[in-house]
Amino acid sequence: MGRPARRLPARDPAPAGPRPGWPPAAGAQHPVLDDARRTALWLDLAYPDHHLGVEYDGGGHVATPEAARADAQRHTRLVAAGWRVLRYTAPDMHRRPDEIVAEVGRALDHTRRDAAQRAVEIDRSR
Structure with a gap:
């Protein structure tokens, strides 16, 4: 018997989303699965291909x-899952x-350079 299907908890359906001028492909209210706790951690904005999150820290x-x-x-937990998180008030x-x-x-740009460097290092190791 396999693992039971995961259900992601509901999240605010109307997040602010990226501001005009932000780099494209930012996903608002992006879930990151926390396998250790079998739950989701939600990022205000995410660039999933880059494992980069942007958080808005309100007073709460x-x-x-x-x-x-x-x-x-x-x-x-987000950092342990491999995400870089930028936080703004x-x-x-x-x-x-x-x-x-x-x-x-x-x-x-930094994550793109890191990925390119890893590709070069992998190619050299062949």
Whole structure:
């Protein structure tokens, strides 16, 4: 008998989504499966082919010590699953949107360079 099918919990159906000018292919409210806990971790925006997530940190994620701990654990689980996560606050999003778009673009470029370097190293090892 195989593993039972997973059900992803419902998530807010109307996330903000990427801002105008963001690099294309960002998926809003993207689930990342946490196999160890058999649950999903949701990223506000994701570039799945690059394992890059972008999180909007509203005030609620640190409202209590328990919420802050849960947020830190969630971040750790995303990183342990192989994701890079860029985190921004509301003031960041409003005061420096162009810088954030540039940072996301640089992170995407970085993952492309890493993938290209791995391909070269694999080819050399043959």
